[in-house]
Structure formats: C-alpha cells, structure tokens
Amino acid sequence: MNSPPWAYRLSISDIDAHYFEGAPDETFCSNCDSLDKIDYIPNRLNVHSGRIGDIGNTLDGRTVCRSRFREFCMLAAIDADFVAIPGDGDLFVFLPTKRIKFSPDVRPVRFIDSCKICGRFKEVIGSIPPYFDVDPNFSFTGILRSDLEFGAGRGKAPILIVDNATGRAMKGSRFRGLTLVGIDPFTTKSQVTAQGPQGPQVSPISRLRK
Secondary structure, three states: OOOOOOEEEEEEOEOEOOOOOOOOHHHEOOOOOOEOOOOOOOOOOOOOEOOOOOEEEOOOOOEEEOHHHHHHHHHOOOOEEEEEOOOOOOOEEEEEOOEEOEOOOOOOOEEEEEOOOOOOEEEEEOOOOOOEOOOOOOOOOOEEEEEEEEEEHHHOEEEEEEEHHHHHHHHHHOOOOEEEEEEOOOOOOOOOOOOOOOOOOOOHHHHHOO
C-alpha cells in the first residue's frame, strides 16, 4: 500500500486573461520586465473567453479566486492575502504569506540573464517536479509558496503547496480549476525557511470535512 504524499502541489488551471493588461510601464523593471510594484491591482480582470472557476491563474502568473475558495481558506486558518479586484464583485488576488525554501541543488534550476538594473533574472526555469530544502521531520499546515518564482518577466510566480490534511479537504470540496498533485520534497539538507509563526502543527480543517 502506497504511503500518503507528504504534501500536494496546487496545479491551477489557466484562465484567458492577463492580470497586467493595461498596467503602467513603471509597474515593471524597464530592462527585465520583472514586477516592481507588487501591490498593483487592476481595476478589472478582462477575461477574453471562457469562465473563471473557484480558482485560476492568469496568463501572466497571478492567482485569483472566488469567495468560495477564500472562505475555505479562512475557515482553515490559512495565512494568505486576499485582495479584491474592484471591478469584479467576487474575485480576489490570492497569495499565501508563508514561504518554503526551494532546493535548486536537487532540482536543477536555470537562472537566465541577470538584470543589471534590479538584480533579478529575466527568466527562471526548472520548477517541476518541485523539491524543497527541508528536514524529513518537518511538517506544516496550510499553504506555503516557494521562495523562488519561476517563469519569465512579469509572469514569474511561485509554486504553491498544501499540507496533506488540508489538501484532502480541498479535494472533498471539488474546487473548479484546482488539481492537487502529491509531492515528496525531502533532500539531504535540513534547513527550512517559513515566514510567520509556526505554532502547533495541528490542522484546523477537521471542521471542514463532511
């Protein structure tokens, strides 16, 4: 019998929209196009075709969600920012606040074209399958984002992972636009980077189970 995964990666469906469509030039680095103004919020998300489910990724790497997914996260005490998009009554930008250290030694990562202006890279490649620099005894609850962001220019975004118990509750909720992929992150190293208070490793999601 296979053992349950240590955690799940959030595989989120793309939606036919650009989050940064119409954003002013000063929102980005003039050389590598990386995001400079991280607090930029569009007035409205112009979805060109199709529909947005409970959660989705724009074509330029921003994760947005509906109130159904937001309410689940709030009940599960997941540390994340939810910022309403003004022109869309039920649409929020979603970004977990805690981070976990990606292991580029185990999963080779290519850092392409260091920017002389902002110090970042034009492109970062090598996110799948993800490996994290954690001790085998490390556990967490909620959703974490990788310290590295992958992609090119303004489209770079982190990997999102969720603990096993919360992931199973997410599966039971059948969120549209979300698939959970089991992962094993362990390396031979023992350093973890997680921002914010750790607290007891007890998941509050039991009340979300049917």
